[in-house]
Amino acid sequence: MAVVKPLYKTGDKFEISAYRSISLLPIFAKIFxxxxxxxxxxxxxxxxxxxxxxxxxxxxxxxxxxxFRLTVCLNLLTKSYTLEEYSVxxxxxxTV
Numbered sequence: 825m826a827v828v829k830p831l832y833k834t835g836d837k838f839e840i841s842a843y844r845s846i847s848l849l850p851i852f853a854k855i856f857x858x859x860x861x862x863x864x865x866x867x868x869x870x871x872x873x874x875x876x877x878x879x880x881x882x883x884x885x886x887x888x889x890x891x892f893r894l895t896v897c898l899n900l901l902t903k904s905y906t907l908e909e910y911s912v913x914x915x916x917x918x919t920v
Contacts, residue, residue, distance in 0.1 A: 826853070893917055 826847040835842035849857075868874050874882070879890040896917060905913070 825850075 826849050828845050828847050830843040831846050832843055877890075879885045879887050896913070900910070900913065
């Protein structure tokens with residue numbers, strides 16, 4: 825169980841928006857969380873449960889890649905390409 829404490833940021837100390845909350849966890853909870861994360865992550869990867877398009881919180885899949893793919897897709901919508909050009913672009917997107 826976590827203990828939630830307010831942490832002062834800046835501004836008027838009587839305004840609630842001048843604080844942010846932090847959670848203090850016991851060391852056992854942190855160790856347990858890391859162990860469960862490792863096991864769950866391995867299970868999801870081994871059994872190919874996550875879609876290839878899942879980027880957030882995955883090793884080797886930074887969110888910058890999905891931003892790049894989205895940018896390319898939006899550019900495709902605004903331009904005209906031949907079927908061959910679309911095929912080349914699609915194959916390149918699959919490698920990102």
